[in-house]
Amino acid sequence: MTLAFDMILCLMIVGTAAAALLMRNALAAIVFFIVLGNLLGLAWLAMDAVNVAMAEIAIGAGVTGVLLILTRQRLMALGDDLVSAEMPGWLRTGALVACAGFAALIGSAVLSVAPADDLGGSIAALMPGLGIENPVTGVLLAFRAYDTLLEAFVLLGALVAVWSLAPRGAWPQRPAALALAENGGHGVAAAFGRLLLPLALVMAAYLVWAGSDLPGGAFQAGTVLAGGLIIAAIGGAVSWPRADDRYLRVALVLGPAVFLIIGLAGIAQGRFLFYPPGFEKALIVAIEYSLALSIGVTLALQVAGPPVAPDHEG
Amino acid sequence: MSPLDLLVAVPLALMIAALLLGTWVRWLLLTAIPVMAGLTVWLLLLPEGSAHVVGDWNLPLGVQLRADGVAQLMVGAMAACASIVGLYALHEFAPGPDRSETAHGYAFWPLFYLLWGGANAGFLSTDLFNLYIALEMVSLAAVAMAAMGSLRAALRYFVIALVGSLAYLLGVALLFANYATVDVTLLAEMARPDLATKTALAVMTAGLLIKAAVFPLHGWLPPAHAAAPAPASALLSAIVVKVGFVILLRLWFEAFPAIVAPAGLEVLGWLGALAVLYGSVQAIRQDSLKALVAYSTVAQIGYLLLAFPLVATAAGSGGAWAGMTIHAIAHMLAKAAMFLAAGLMLKAVNGHRLKDLHGLARAMPLTVAAFGLAAVSLMGLPPSAGFIAKFLLLEAAVEQGAVFAAAVLIVGGLMAAVYLFNPLAWTFAGSDTPVVEATAPLRTAAPLALALLAVSLGFAGQAMVDVAASATSARLPAAVAVDVR
Numbered sequence: 001m002t003l004a005f006d007m008i009l010c011l012m013i014v015g016t017a018a019a020a021l022l023m024r025n026a027l028a029a030i031v032f033f034i035v036l037g038n039l040l041g042l043a044w045l046a047m048d049a050v051n052v053a054m055a056e057i058a059i060g061a062g063v064t065g066v067l068l069i070l071t072r073q074r075l076m077a078l079g080d081d082l083v084s085a086e087m088p089g090w091l092r093t094g095a096l097v098a099c100a101g102f103a104a105l106i107g108s109a110v111l112s113v114a115p116a117d118d119l120g121g122s123i124a125a126l127m128p129g130l131g132i133e134n135p136v137t138g139v140l141l142a143f144r145a146y147d148t149l150l151e152a153f154v155l156l157g158a159l160v161a162v163w164s165l166a167p168r169g170a171w172p173q174r175p176a177a178l179a180l181a182e183n184g185g186h187g188v189a190a191a192f193g194r195l196l197l198p199l200a201l202v203m204a205a206y207l208v209w210a211g212s213d214l215p216g217g218a219f220q221a222g223t224v225l226a227g228g229l230i231i232a233a234i235g236g237a238v239s240w241p242r243a244d245d246r247y248l249r250v251a252l253v254l255g256p257a258v259f260l261i262i263g264l265a266g267i268a269q270g271r272f273l274f275y276p277p278g279f280e281k282a283l284i285v286a287i288e289y290s291l292a293l294s295i296g297v298t299l300a301l302q303v304a305g306p307p308v309a310p311d312h313e314g
Numbered sequence: 315m316s317p318l319d320l321l322v323a324v325p326l327a328l329m330i331a332a333l334l335l336g337t338w339v340r341w342l343l344l345t346a347i348p349v350m351a352g353l354t355v356w357l358l359l360l361p362e363g364s365a366h367v368v369g370d371w372n373l374p375l376g377v378q379l380r381a382d383g384v385a386q387l388m389v390g391a392m393a394a395c396a397s398i399v400g401l402y403a404l405h406e407f408a409p410g411p412d413r414s415e416t417a418h419g420y421a422f423w424p425l426f427y428l429l430w431g432g433a434n435a436g437f438l439s440t441d442l443f444n445l446y447i448a449l450e451m452v453s454l455a456a457v458a459m460a461a462m463g464s465l466r467a468a469l470r471y472f473v474i475a476l477v478g479s480l481a482y483l484l485g486v487a488l489l490f491a492n493y494a495t496v497d498v499t500l501l502a503e504m505a506r507p508d509l510a511t512k513t514a515l516a517v518m519t520a521g522l523l524i525k526a527a528v529f530p531l532h533g534w535l536p537p538a539h540a541a542a543p544a545p546a547s548a549l550l551s552a553i554v555v556k557v558g559f560v561i562l563l564r565l566w567f568e569a570f571p572a573i574v575a576p577a578g579l580e581v582l583g584w585l586g587a588l589a590v591l592y593g594s595v596q597a598i599r600q601d602s603l604k605a606l607v608a609y610s611t612v613a614q615i616g617y618l619l620l621a622f623p624l625v626a627t628a629a630g631s632g633g634a635w636a637g638m639t640i641h642a643i644a645h646m647l648a649k650a651a652m653f654l655a656a657g658l659m660l661k662a663v664n665g666h667r668l669k670d671l672h673g674l675a676r677a678m679p680l681t682v683a684a685f686g687l688a689a690v691s692l693m694g695l696p697p698s699a700g701f702i703a704k705f706l707l708l709e710a711a712v713e714q715g716a717v718f719a720a721a722v723l724i725v726g727g728l729m730a731a732v733y734l735f736n737p738l739a740w741t742f743a744g745s746d747t748p749v750v751e752a753t754a755p756l757r758t759a760a761p762l763a764l765a766l767l768a769v770s771l772g773f774a775g776q777a778m779v780d781v782a783a784s785a786t787s788a789r790l791p792a793a794v795a796v797d798v799r
Contacts, residue, residue, distance in 0.1 A: 106484065109513035113491045122375055146319075146368040146377045150435060150447040153326055154454055157428045160333070161458035164421035165465070171417035244336065244415060253330045260326055266369065272319035273369040306417075 006046060013039045026082040030068045037061025050215035051136045058223035066230060066303055070178065131281035133213035140217065141284045145273045149263060152256045152291060159252065159298050163243060166306040172244035175304035178234045186235070193235030200228025204296065208288045212281065218255070218288040222295025229300035243307045248297070255294030259287050316366060317356040318379035318438050321389060324349055325431030332423040337409040339423045346427070347397045354393040358386050362784045365440075374495035377441045383784040384639055388437040388560060391643035394767060395552050395650045396430050402654050402760035403545035418462055422546075429455035429549060436557040442486050442496040442518075442569070445561050449525060450479060456554040464541030471538040474531075478524030478558075485518030498569040507573040515570055519582075522565070525558030528619055529589035532612045536596075539608040544657020547604065551611045552650035556642055559618050567625065579623040586619025587722045594729035602666045603656050603737055607649070610733065613726065614645045614692060617707065620719055624710045632783075633713075637706030639782040640775075644699035644768055648691035651764035655685040658757060659741075662750035668740050675741040677750045680758050682741045687765035689734035691772075694727045699771035702778070 016039060020032035041057035044050075075082055123135050123143065130138055140148045166173075204221040211217030232238045241248040262283050266274035275283050328346050332339045365380035367373065407422035409415060432451025439445050453475045461468035490496050492510045505511065520531075527535040535555070539547050566574055566582075593613025600606040621638035658681045663670045675682040687698075694704035704723060711720040771778065 105513060106488075106517075109488055109510045110491070112509045113488070118491075118494050119375055126371070126375070142369065143371045143375045144377065144443075147444055147447055149326075150322075150432075150444070150451060153329065153428060153431070154447065154450050156329070156333070157425060157451065157454050157458070160421050160424045160428075161454060161461070164417055164425070164458050165461060166417035171420065172415050249334055253333050256326070257330050260323060260330065264323060264327075267315055267319075271366070271369060272316075272323060275369070 002046075009039065009043055009046065013043060024083070026072050027069075030065065030072065033068065034061045034065040037065065051217065051220070054215065054220045055223070058220060058227065062227055063223065063230075063299060063303060070303070129277075129280070130284070132284060134211060134215065134217070136215070137211050137217050137284065137288075140219075141287060142275065142280065145259075145263070149256070149259050149273070152259055152294070155295060155298055156252060156256055159302050162302055163306055166243070167309065170307045170309040172242055173307040173310055174240045174242050175301065175306065176308045177236075177239065178230070178304065189231065190235035190237060193232035193237040197228045197232040197237060200224050204228075204292055205289075208285070208292050211288060212285060218291040219295060221288075221292035222299060225292065225296025226299035226303070229296065230303055233300070233304070240301070240304050248301075251297045252294055252301075255287070255291035258290040262287060316364070316379075317353045317360070318364070318366065318381060319368060321350070321353050321357060321434040321438060322431050324353065325427045325434065329424045329427035329431065332427055336420075337413055337415055339420060340404050340408060342423065343397075343400045343404065346400070346430075350393050350397065350430070354390050357381055357389055358781075360386075373497050374500055377439060377444045378497055378499065379438045380440050380499075381438065383782045384560060384563060385437045386781055386784075387639055387643050387778065388556065388646075389434055391646045392430070392433050392437070392553060395646055395764065396426070396549070398760050398764050399545050399548045399552075399650055399654065400426065402548075402757055405754055405757055406543060406545055418543075421458070422462070425455040425458050426549070429459075429553065433553050433557055437560055440498045440564065440568075442489065442498060442501075442561075442565070445564070446479070446483055446486055449482065449557060449561065452554055452557045453479065453525065456550050459546035459550060460538040460542045462543050462546055464537065467534075467537035467541050471534040474524055474534045478521040481517045481521030481524070482561075483521075485514035485516075485521070488514035488517075498564045501569040502571070505570050505572050511570070511573060515565065515574075515578075518565060519562065522558045522562045523585070526555045526562065526618075527558075527612060527615055528585055529592050529612060529616065530585075532589065532593070532615075535612060536605055536608040539611060539653075540602065540604040544654055544661075547608070547657070548650040548653040551608065551653060552646040555611065555615055556646060559615070559642060566622065576623070576626070579626060582619050583621075583623035583719065586616045586622065587718065589613060589616025590620060590722050590726040591616075591729075594726055594733060597733040598729065598736070600733075601668060603660060603668055603671065604653070604666065606668070606733060606737065607652050607656055610652075610692060610730065611645075611649060613730065614641075614649070617641050617704070617723070617726065620722060621707055621710075624707065624714060624716060624719060632710065633706040633779075634710035636779040636782040637703045637710060640699055640706065640778050641703035643778075644691055644703050644771065647764050647768035647771070648688040648698075648700060651684055651688040651761045651768060652692070654757075654761035654764065655681050655688065658753055658761065659685070662753065663748065668737050671737055671740040673741070673744045673746055673748050674750070675738075676747040678753065678758075680762055681753070682738070684761035684765045685741075686738055687769050688761070689730075689738065691765070691768040693730045693734060697772040698769040699775070699778070700768065702772050702775040706779070 013036065016032050016036040020029050020036055023029035023032060037060040038057055040060060041053045044053035044056055072082065123138060126143065127133065127135060127138050130142055132138060204225040207216040207221035207224060208218060229238065233240060263273040266272055269276050328342055332342055335342060360381045363382065365378055367376040367378050369376065403422065407419045409419050428451055432448050432455065436445055436448035436452060439448060457468050457472045457475060460471050486496055488510050489501065493501055493504050495501065524531045539551050542550060590613050593609050593616060597606050597609035597613060600609060618638055618641060621634050624634035625632070625638060659671060659674055659678065660666055662678060663674060691698035691700035694700045704727060708720055708723050711723060
């Protein structure tokens with residue numbers, strides 16, 4: 001039964017990936033790409049990697065899908081016919097052979113690895129000291145908190161990079177509104193957005209709290225929040241803030257700042273990112289809530305793009 | 315307390331402050347320079363082989379930070395470079411005329427501190443996954459800075475850099491599956507020459523060669539570095555490519571020296587030789603000053619790889635190791651100086667070609683002098699740090715009978731002389747003095763200071779050799795990582 005399910009899932013993944021690659025119609029290819037993301041999420045679920053599954057579906061299928069659709073819309077607005085140039089046959093064949101060879105090499109390397117003990121044992125031994133039960137949160141916010149801290153700054157830096165692309169005269173205005181191309185969809189999006197944003201807020205708050213013991217956590221919650229914000233923005237329920245909005249800037253740096261301050265406070269106790277005994281869970285949850293907010297706002301604004309001059313809006 | 319984490323945490327704190335400060339953002343630099351200088355001195359004074367884990371989590375689970383000779387030299391050169399380039403950038407990345415924010419004036423500074431923190435993280439960590447994140451911090455800031463010059467070049471750089479990141483990450487995943495750790499000091503004790511390890515080493519090396527712009531994966535560098543604003547070009551050429559290089563060192567000479575076949579080192583050496591020759595030929599052919607300087611980076615990176623077979627298994631000791639490390643920091647300082655000087659010259663003449671420099675030596679003698687001094691170090695003329703580096707490499711090549719490497723070192727130096735004398739010759743051409751707008755004293759001083767540093771560090775050659783040789787060989791077993799608490 002499980003084997004049959006796995007086989008079908010694998011076939012569907014390969015099939016949708018091929019469809020996404022081979023489709024000539026850009027919109028159809030994007031749709032297959034989104035389906036692919038969801039199927040990959042299912043595959044992660046089948047491997048009991050619930051956290052990865054959530055991230056894959058939210059970011060890989062959701063946010064990336066929105067970005068691709070918006071890109072298509074902007075390209076069409078610029079008069080691009082969205083048809084990729086014809087590739088010479090030898091190039092296609094060459095690319096296929098190279099990719100297949102690379103995949104075979106990586107595949108055989110992966111299969112050659114003996115299933116050894118990973119770090120699961122040492123993580124499990126350390127978990128009780130943290131007062132939380134989700135080992136993924138333990139790794140992200142304690143054992144490898146340094147990695148996560150740096151990642152949080154990468155995400156923030158990515159938004160600064162997007163902002164730096166603002167055209168002359170557009171700084172510090174708002175990003176362009178995410179209007180739907182077809183007017184008919186607008187009412188639906190507006191109603192849906194109004195409904196979804198509060199739901200997303202509640203769900204994000206729950207995901208952070210649950211993330212201590214169950215799958216979930218700051219990144220998943222942040223993505224849910226971003227999704228809610230994006231849909232609300234498409235429907236017109238919220239409008240993007242100006243890039244120099246004081247509250248916005250505080251919201252963006254809040255998570256990384258709280259993380260860094262707690263990390264530096266650890267030095268007084270002994271070491272950078274050291275959590276004093278007894279306070280581990282409180283500090284982890286504080287970091288996660290502030291991170292979730294910052295991640296959500298940052299991701300939504302990354303999708304929104306750089307500020308544009310007011311007369312170009314719409 | 316330890317500078318190993320503060321050298322990363324402080325720039326990140328500065329990045330947050332930069333995002334909140336608005337139009338005052340650039341003056342943050344006046345806090346950053348003394349604090350980072352102090353931390354760097356502290357790092358240099360640490361006892362040999364100081365290391366500790368982050369938080370309370372020991373290896374193999376945690377992340378280890380360590381001050382070895384390479385890290386000390388690179389962080390030190392980075393601090394000098396970033397401080398001086400930052401001072402130069404104060405004028406370029408400033409608020410608009412009516413004290414309003416501008417996109418570049420606002421965005422440059424958080425990216426600048428991200429780059430600083432990321433590079434330090436890359437020099438100080440021994441954890442291959444943590445190094446991946448450091449690489450991402452640096453690449454992201456670099457792409458955004460390149461985009462301030464040419465969006466097209468930056469987009470190309472971005473796509474290629476992403477491929478490099480993914481290749482590297484794939485290797486990290488393979489290593490983790492195979493060894494259940496990604497710390498180079500632990501991997502060194504466990505390394506097995508199996509298929510997974512070799513594949514991981516191969517894909518990670520390919521990814522890092524892209525990041526370090528090693529021939530033939532250098533294609534993204536010249537357009538991106540040539541188009542960016544001068545301070546950004548200086549940071550990109552001086553620092554960003556070195557982060558990939560240092561990780562390559564960790565991988566080849568620390569984690570897997572036992573399984574690296576001499577043939578692999580030879581291949582990297584050959585790539586280095588080709589990079590020196592190809593980059594130099596291209597630099598000679600360039601008509602545009604910044605493209606010339608950018609191709610010179612392709613050539614100079616080549617020397618770092620050329621040294622790989624000479625270093626062989628004697629990592630952490632020997633002349634070739636010291637020569638390679640010193641070359642990395644000499645190039646950092648000299649290339650940053652050269653890009654800043656080139657930026658000033660091109661702005662003054664409002665052009666970009668070599669012949670636009672006609673007679674400029676008489677109009678801006680100090681800037682041309684800075685260019686010339688940087689050229690002295692890049693060509694490897696005494697008494698510069700570049701000379702010490704090339705001399706050590708040449709000595710090692712002759713000792714080991716590596717005739718070809720020795721020949722490339724000499725020919726590369728001669729070709730550098732050709733492509734660097736050419737712009738200098740233009741600045742002395744004719745007899746009239748072009749009229750140019752005066753540059754602010756601080757901006758004139760910046761490239762001069764960097765170039766003087768590159769030249770005068772040659773007098774500290776023995777000290778640098780000693781630092782470079784320290785600690786990489788004395789790697790710490792996980793259990794006895796020095797506890798600084």
